[in-house]
Amino acid sequence: MLASKDNNTQAEEVYEPNTARPADSVYKVDQLNLWYGQDQALKNIELEIPEQQVTAIIGPSGCGKSTFIKTLNRLTEMIPSVKTTGGIYYRNQDIFDKKYKVELLRTKVGMVFQNPNPFPKSIYENIVYGPKIHGIKDKKVLDEIVESSLKGAALWDEVKDDLKKNAFGLSGGQQQRLCIARCLAVEPDVLLMDEPTSALDPISTLKIEELVQDLKKNYSIIIVTHNMQQAGRISDNTAFFLNGEVVEYDRTDKIFSSPDDKRTEDYISGRFG
Numbered sequence: 001m002l003a004s005k006d007n008n009t010q011a012e013e014v015y016e017p018n019t020a021r022p023a024d025s026v027y028k029v030d031q032l033n034l035w036y037g038q039d040q041a042l043k044n045i046e047l048e049i050p051e052q053q054v055t056a057i058i059g060p061s062g063c064g065k066s067t068f069i070k071t072l073n074r075l076t077e078m079i080p081s082v083k084t085t086g087g088i089y090y091r092n093q094d095i096f097d098k099k100y101k102v103e104l105l106r107t108k109v110g111m112v113f114q115n116p117n118p119f120p121k122s123i124y125e126n127i128v129y130g131p132k133i134h135g136i137k138d139k140k141v142l143d144e145i146v147e148s149s150l151k152g153a154a155l156w157d158e159v160k161d162d163l164k165k166n167a168f169g170l171s172g173g174q175q176q177r178l179c180i181a182r183c184l185a186v187e188p189d190v191l192l193m194d195e196p197t198s199a200l201d202p203i204s205t206l207k208i209e210e211l212v213q214d215l216k217k218n219y220s221i222i223i224v225t226h227n228m229q230q231a232g233r234i235s236d237n238t239a240f241f242l243n244g245e246v247v248e249y250d251r252t253d254k255i256f257s258s259p260d261d262k263r264t265e266d267y268i269s270g271r272f273g
């Protein structure tokens with residue numbers, strides 16, 4: 001299906017999004033509720049996330065955006081007070097099923113956080129960390145993964161002569177692209193990004209935005225942003241969250257030009273937020 005996933009045996013045909021064939025879903029979220037102790041943070045969320053598109057999650061601070069995106073790769077279950085009901089289906093598999101392997105999910109679904117969080121190791125070691133856990137030992141194969149992952153994250157040209165240097169020596173924007181490269185190294189399907197540019201300067205932000213446009217050719221991307229201009233620039237679909245609920249979910253151009261709900265209109269026109 002995809003050039004970069006030549007181990008994919010399902011389909012030989014080339015899939016181009018936005019053509020006659022409708023997009024498949026990577027995620028179906030069904031009546032999802034989540035509580036931190038007594039406080040309900042997600043309320044009856046119903047969403048389908050199409051593949052090979054960029055889906056933006058927008059909404060004011062505290063409305064449940066981070067909680068939602070973390071739930072998609074089961075990061076919230078590490079918090080003892082969390083209780084969840086409803087279903088999340090990744091590629092039609094119930095991720096809350098007891099038999100479902102969370103390690104597999106986290107390989108397929110990579111996550112990038114607000115603040116870049118490289119390991120305190122060399123650039124090279126950051127990238128090969130995941131592949132080594134998956135048992136890849138061959139130096140030549142690892143070298144190839146490092147190069148292709150860094151190229152995929154638009155960082156190769158800037159660091160190819162410095163692979164042994166510590167990742168902490170990179171700028172914030174470079175560190176964030178390194179974190180994206182680290183995700184790509186284990187051949188994911190989906191990239192979750194929680195406000196990936198909010199700690200970055202405008203030029204680094206633009207680089208990440210361009211990168212996201214490029215990455216959607218091969219990956220499905222879900223990005224939380226409180227920057228509405230960013231959602232408008234880079235996403236195909238937008239979900240507007242408010243108080244733990246999805247108020248409106250539609251094509252991004254529709255959300256920003258003629259939303260159905262008054263609350264969406266008020267938010268995107270800056271009346272609150």
Ligand SMILES: Nc1ncnc2c1ncn2[C@@H]1O[C@H](COP(=O)(O)OP(=O)(O)O)[C@@H](O)[C@H]1O
Nearest residue numbers: 036041059060061062063064065066067068079
């Ligand atoms: N670990 C936690 N324990 C308790 N409450 C939390 C925790 N994380 C988030 N919350 C609460 O859940 C709600 C949603 O938070 P969050 O998902 O971080 O929103 P957003 O990312 O939209 O700002 C907020 O009321 C927040 O205080």
Ligand SMILES: [Mg+2]
Nearest residue numbers: 065066067194
């Ligand atoms: Mg958040």
